[in-house]
Amino acid sequence: MAGAPREREESLDVIQRELTAFARRARAAAARLHPDLPLVSYTLLAHIDHRQGCRATDLAAHYMLDKSTVSRQVATLEKLGLVERHPDPDDHRIQVLHPTTAGVRALASTQASRRAAYRERLGEWTADDLARFAEYLLRYNATGDGTDPR
Amino acid sequence: MAGAPREREESLDVIQRELTAFARRARAAAARLHPDLPLVSYTLLAHIDHRQGCRATDLAAHYMLDKSTVSRQVATLEKLGLVERHPDPDDHRIQVLHPTTAGVRALASTQASRRAAYRERLGEWTADDLARFAEYLLRYNATGDGTDPR
DNA sequence: AAAGTTAGTTGTATGCTACAACGAATAGGG
DNA sequence: CCCTATTCGTTGTAGCATACAACTAACTTT
Numbered sequence: 001m002a003g004a005p006r007e008r009e010e011s012l013d014v015i016q017r018e019l020t021a022f023a024r025r026a027r028a029a030a031a032r033l034h035p036d037l038p039l040v041s042y043t044l045l046a047h048i049d050h051r052q053g054c055r056a057t058d059l060a061a062h063y064m065l066d067k068s069t070v071s072r073q074v075a076t077l078e079k080l081g082l083v084e085r086h087p088d089p090d091d092h093r094i095q096v097l098h099p100t101t102a103g104v105r106a107l108a109s110t111q112a113s114r115r116a117a118y119r120e121r122l123g124e125w126t127a128d129d130l131a132r133f134a135e136y137l138l139r140y141n142a143t144g145d146g147t148d149p150r
Numbered sequence: 151m152a153g154a155p156r157e158r159e160e161s162l163d164v165i166q167r168e169l170t171a172f173a174r175r176a177r178a179a180a181a182r183l184h185p186d187l188p189l190v191s192y193t194l195l196a197h198i199d200h201r202q203g204c205r206a207t208d209l210a211a212h213y214m215l216d217k218s219t220v221s222r223q224v225a226t227l228e229k230l231g232l233v234e235r236h237p238d239p240d241d242h243r244i245q246v247l248h249p250t251t252a253g254v255r256a257l258a259s260t261q262a263s264r265r266a267a268y269r270e271r272l273g274e275w276t277a278d279d280l281a282r283f284a285e286y287l288l289r290y291n292a293t294g295d296g297t298d299p300r
Numbered sequence: 301a302a303a304g305t306t307a308g309t310t311g312t313a314t315g316c317t318a319c320a321a322c323g324a325a326t327a328g329g330g
Numbered sequence: 331c332c333c334t335a336t337t338c339g340t341t342g343t344a345g346c347a348t349a350c351a352a353c354t355a356a357c358t359t360t
Contacts, residue, residue, distance in 0.1 A: 005277055007277055007280075007281065008277050008280055009265075010284075011277070011280035011281050011283070011284040012265060012268050012269060012272065012280065013265070014284040014287065014288060015268065015272070015280065015283060015284045015287060016264065016265070016268055017196075017200070018284070018287035018288055018290075018291050019172065019176070019287060020176070020193055020196070021212070021213065021291055022169065022172075022173065022287070022290070022291055023172065023173045023176035023177075024190075024193055024213040024214070024215075025213060025214045026169070026170070026173035027173075028214035028215070029214065040174075043170055043174055046167070046170070050167070062171070063171065063174040063175060064174070064175045064178035064179065065174075065178070114166065115159075115162060115163070115166070118162050118165065118166055119162060121290070121293050122162065122165070122290070122293075124293075125289075127155055127157055127158050127161070129286065130157075130158055130161035130162065130165065131157065131161050132282065132286070133161070133165060133283075133286045133290070134160075134161040134164035134165045134168070136279070136282070136283045136286065137164065137165060137168035137169060137172070138164060138168055139275075140168075140172070140271070140272070140283070141168050141171055141172060143271050143272075143274075
């Protein structure tokens with residue numbers, strides 16, 4: 001570990017700094033993209049949609065949020081008519097979450113403008129670089145925490 | 151635009167999803183890393199340190215924050231004795247921000263544990279991958295917004 | 301059946317943020 | 331030299347997101 005090149009440290013610092021900067025800006029950027037949808041709720045809705053049908057606990061684990069936070073966010077989403085809860089027939093504690101038709105629609109429209117923003121931002125990148133960047137991010141996020149096994 | 155490979159779209163989606171997930175988790179992760187330092191303030195302090203001496207406006211631009219937000223955060227940092235304000239002799243509106251000795255110290259200790267966390271998370275990565283990941287992040291952040299010119 | 305565990309909700313407090321209205325300092329015309 | 335931008339920063343106010351703790355309901359284990 002002594003001989004490890006100093007370049008690694010530098011790369012780590014850059015990664016750390018840039019990820020932080022990104023995280024910091026993300027809120028503002030997201031708010032600009034979909035001023036209508038309550039922002040965080042959008043994220044949760046997207047995740048609910050991505051894995052068709054998931055529990056509140058899954059959301060909490062995936063995003064490292066307290067269950068109370070998720071509970072309120074889901075309540076908001078439900079009030080907006082974007083998400084439905086179906087009690088699990090096998091276990092009445094569990095509510096399985098699904099996007100409603102309106103939810104899917106809202107998601108699609110937001111997704112579109114969001115994708116456009118990304119496309120503009122990453123338009124110059126080669127498909128190769130995009131693929132590698134995506135792979136790095138996946139690897140980075142997968143490593144970290146026990147968020148969810150798969 | 152029609153012939154653009156669908157792979158690009160997929161990569162974009164992955165990038166979007168993973169960056170979002172990261173941003174979402176970042177708060178919780180950061181809170182774990184330095185429970186003492188008010189979290190956001192840490193970020194600002196790091197930036198103040200990184201560019202030796204900057205104005206509140208610079209911080210706001212860099213992180214896409216409202217000046218009022220920065221004002222309060224800086225006030226907090228000052229109250230904690232981590233940052234000093236020096237009025238610019240040429241322009242009395244401007245306050246140049248500098249970390250205090252305590253600020254540098256706090257930053258160093260946090261930086262250390264933070265770096266350790268990153269090192270653990272990215273320990274398996276080759277130096278090459280790290281460098282490329284860092285470069286992608288730099289490129290990504292640089293492109294986006296008029297945060298700051300350089 | 302009693303004790304323990306898991307899913308989710310609600311009460312409460314706090315942090316971070318934006319927007320708007322303001323004060324102070326400077327810069328640019330007439 | 332005043333009068334009007336413009337720029338930098340603060341304070342008032344309000345809202346969202348979040349955590350922690352206490353609680354209910356439902357399942358599980360012994």
